Amino acid sequence: IQEPQLQGQDTGMQCEDDRTGIGVETLKRAFLDNLFYVQGKFPALATKHDYYMALAYTVRDRLLQRWVNTAAIYTQEGSRTVAYLSAEFLMGPHLGNNLINLGIYNQVQQAMTELKLDLKELLAKEEEPGLGNGGLGRLAACYLDSLASLEIPTLGYGIRYEFGIFDQLIRNGWQVEKTDKWLRYGNPWEIARPEWAVSVKFGGRTEAHKNAQGRYRVRWIPHKVVLGIPYDTPILGYKVNTANTLRLWKAEAPESFDFEAFNRGNYYGAVDQKVTSENLTKVLYPNDETYEGKQLRLEQQYFFVSCALQDMLRIMLRQKLPLEQFHEKFAVQLNDTHPAIAVAELMRLLLDEHEMDWEPAWEITQKTFGYTNHTLLPEALEKWSLKLFSSLLPRHLEIIYEINWRFLEQVRHKFGTDEGRIGRLSLIDENDGKFVRMAHLACVGSHKINGVAALHSELLQKTTLLDFYEFFPEKFTNITNGVTPRRWIVLSNPKLTNLITSCIGDNWIKHLEDVQRIETYAEDPGFQQEWQQIKRENKVNVAEILLDRTGVKVDPDSLFDIQVKRIHQYKRQHLNILHAITLYNQIKQNPNLDITPRTLIFAGKAAPGYYIAKLIIKLINSVAEVVNKDRDIGDRLKVVFLPDYNVKNSQPIYPAADLSEQISTAGKEASGTGNMKFAMNGALTIGTLDGANIEIRNAVGAENFFLFGLTTEDVGALRLTGYRPREYYEQNPQLKQAIDQIASGYFSHGDRSLFKPLVDLLLDKDPFMLMADYQPYIDCQQQVSQTYRDRDRWLQMSILNTARMGKFSSDRAIREYCQQIWKVQPVPVQLAAEKTGDG
Numbered sequence: 001i002q003e004p005q006l007q008g009q010d011t012g013m014q015c016e017d018d019r020t021g022i023g024v025e026t027l028k029r030a031f032l033d034n035l036f037y038v039q040g041k042f043p044a045l046a047t048k049h050d051y052y053m054a055l056a057y058t059v060r061d062r063l064l065q066r067w068v069n070t071a072a073i074y075t076q077e078g079s080r081t082v083a084y085l086s087a088e089f090l091m092g093p094h095l096g097n098n099l100i101n102l103g104i105y106n107q108v109q110q111a112m113t114e115l116k117l118d119l120k121e122l123l124a125k126e127e128e129p130g131l132g133n134g135g136l137g138r139l140a141a142c143y144l145d146s147l148a149s150l151e152i153p154t155l156g157y158g159i160r161y162e163f164g165i166f167d168q169l170i171r172n173g174w175q176v177e178k179t180d181k182w183l184r185y186g187n188p189w190e191i192a193r194p195e196w197a198v199s200v201k202f203g204g205r206t207e208a209h210k211n212a213q214g215r216y217r218v219r220w221i222p223h224k225v226v227l228g229i230p231y232d233t234p235i236l237g238y239k240v241n242t243a244n245t246l247r248l249w250k251a252e253a254p255e256s257f258d259f260e261a262f263n264r265g266n267y268y269g270a271v272d273q274k275v276t277s278e279n280l281t282k283v284l285y286p287n288d289e290t291y292e293g294k295q296l297r298l299e300q301q302y303f304f305v306s307c308a309l310q311d312m313l314r315i316m317l318r319q320k321l322p323l324e325q326f327h328e329k330f331a332v333q334l335n336d337t338h339p340a341i342a343v344a345e346l347m348r349l350l351l352d353e354h355e356m357d358w359e360p361a362w363e364i365t366q367k368t369f370g371y372t373n374h375t376l377l378p379e380a381l382e383k384w385s386l387k388l389f390s391s392l393l394p395r396h397l398e399i400i401y402e403i404n405w406r407f408l409e410q411v412r413h414k415f416g417t418d419e420g421r422i423g424r425l426s427l428i429d430e431n432d433g434k435f436v437r438m439a440h441l442a443c444v445g446s447h448k449i450n451g452v453a454a455l456h457s458e459l460l461q462k463t464t465l466l467d468f469y470e471f472f473p474e475k476f477t478n479i480t481n482g483v484t485p486r487r488w489i490v491l492s493n494p495k496l497t498n499l500i501t502s503c504i505g506d507n508w509i510k511h512l513e514d515v516q517r518i519e520t521y522a523e524d525p526g527f528q529q530e531w532q533q534i535k536r537e538n539k540v541n542v543a544e545i546l547l548d549r550t551g552v553k554v555d556p557d558s559l560f561d562i563q564v565k566r567i568h569q570y571k572r573q574h575l576n577i578l579h580a581i582t583l584y585n586q587i588k589q590n591p592n593l594d595i596t597p598r599t600l601i602f603a604g605k606a607a608p609g610y611y612i613a614k615l616i617i618k619l620i621n622s623v624a625e626v627v628n629k630d631r632d633i634g635d636r637l638k639v640v641f642l643p644d645y646n647v648k649n650s651q652p653i654y655p656a657a658d659l660s661e662q663i664s665t666a667g668k669e670a671s672g673t674g675n676m677k678f679a680m681n682g683a684l685t686i687g688t689l690d691g692a693n694i695e696i697r698n699a700v701g702a703e704n705f706f707l708f709g710l711t712t713e714d715v716g717a718l719r720l721t722g723y724r725p726r727e728y729y730e731q732n733p734q735l736k737q738a739i740d741q742i743a744s745g746y747f748s749h750g751d752r753s754l755f756k757p758l759v760d761l762l763l764d765k766d767p768f769m770l771m772a773d774y775q776p777y778i779d780c781q782q783q784v785s786q787t788y789r790d791r792d793r794w795l796q797m798s799i800l801n802t803a804r805m806g807k808f809s810s811d812r813a814i815r816e817y818c819q820q821i822w823k824v825q826p827v828p829v830q831l832a833a834e835k836t837g838d839g
């Protein structure tokens, strides 16, 4: 791996500091020192995990000077800062990424080798910090990497869940969930900051009181108080000295409450209070894009938002900035509606705690927030019953009523008394019970609202948020998602990284648009040969992983056809399985069929309460069982489900793909980001015109993309004219055979009831239109198979895909957020050595 030159370090010097030096000898000494003084072990007794910890601390030492300097400069300059509020941060393992961004991967590898240790093995020891479900949480992580790399002052604010997303086991083909005890062996990347703890109130009631100036203010008398303790993790940028902070909050019981109970002699009551408080940040809700109206979830949301805003106010007071400048100091981004309560909380803090008047407080609030929407799925729209909301956040409900009253006055002023429109825009849903609509609160309280791909932003304006678009069109914008090339190319695919860098230098890692320069090699036989060789080695690696974790042996020379993402009906893993069954039947009918051998790889978690998604996992495994052991099939078709998909397990996957499955029903996938990771690593995409697929296809060229299926307009039109899925089934013998096999127990040891719910759903309702898209998908897959046989053509397409993915770097996305929404500038950080000019 080509590495950045560290600044301010004299690696040639003998006397490097043990905490900062990056020479191989220094690293070895520091590592053994940490093994002894942090882990309390010497090599003869040390476990692999001890070695991992010693290395993690060695790397952390090297982050700390940058982290402290960064904080010092931001404080000194009172820098304008992005606060990214997100209920999820799916960071992935830190060690490898920090080695890349510090530019010491090679030295550390050598140091470990000289100590007779294998860096890869130590990297594998890191527990996945799985504090997110899927796309939304991983996007937040890519954005933190880009913000630091672009030297933008940033605080990520979220929740330190004690248990992240569950570990997935597959038992008898079914998903089984296991608690994710990621903190069990300690977390070397975080530092607790109890000195910055804050109190968060819940429940109770409000009352009016007169302040010192004799003016009426509102006071909130809570039913309970919980302490928020911040835990900080440094987020280092690539080739820069900027180390920003991810600040995650843990809930604890305040001492004073313990005391009260204790003094009454109620020791158990006191301890009970502690347990209840700590439940708040115990576990991540494992639903992806489905809201569950649970009280604890609303408590989590309010808890971390209140902690974050109080923390920002503390920072302002420490820097002696007047609160009137809140929106000048902080640009606060709401990652979907999970933190939308921030709008009401900032108002409460300014009005009640800092005695500001409504108008200036509201102006500050609106100028502070931006809101990103991540899905159009109706089941994801958060709405809280008034009963629950008022019992937990009585003061916030009063504030929301006031915001709503003033907002609807403006609506009446603009549109007259159009009661239908007013009902649709209101922050309170009164259609069927009464609810607070969090997306409406986010829209009214923000100055910018964005979708995450061009189509998604367009649909937001035309459908879900149409009324808001008509009221304030100037607030709406699009920022297409991106992913960080540091984790998703440099760390995941070192061989490809070296090949690209050997041709065009390493500037592309910071400026992915530059990777375009490999286009000139797209038809170069020598380059193609190396490209193919690297892909093959990456496939051999995944074949070994599959054998190890599933016992299935796959052929690295077959076409690796991969779909990895959360399991959802709209993502249509079951359409992919219908293709698998079709291929299987074709071979069975014609045992000598000369088809392109394929390995179909699936991975992904289903929400524990999402029955149909779990049944889809069972179906994949059931089809795999039949296909993989059929001697007639041999190496021509394999189906594998890799358990426990997470960031760590995904890193080898993207570099090993020939074909990337992006087959959601048009109009349903807001953007997708896996689609970008695959294409950057040279996979070709088979996909619908959905989300960012459309922009990826435009970038790589229609001739380098396998397109099929209904468009968003087709989907809408077909629904209107009356969609009859059963007709497709009856008129298509291949499709009929596949469905009949599922229904008849062919894949379930004769059990006809097992998949009945899925089959009935497809034939009667088919909400995601698999039946309509089936034949176009099969035909397109046939084209894929044919193209794969033309080795040179495939390689050229693969190279062009990587070459043309520049736009999909999260650096580009973050630059757009900075310019269009946050209006924030880079603040470069120097190491002390650079400032003084000596070592």
Ligand code: 6GP
Binding pocket: 134, 135, 136, 137, 139, 288, 289, 290, 336, 374, 375, 380, 452, 481, 669, 670, 671, 672, 673, 691
């Ligand atoms: C996801 C979208 O489904 C995906 O298309 C997008 O790429 C990703 O967000 C990042 O923008 N949405 C979620 O994960 C979610 O929970 C509420 O939305």
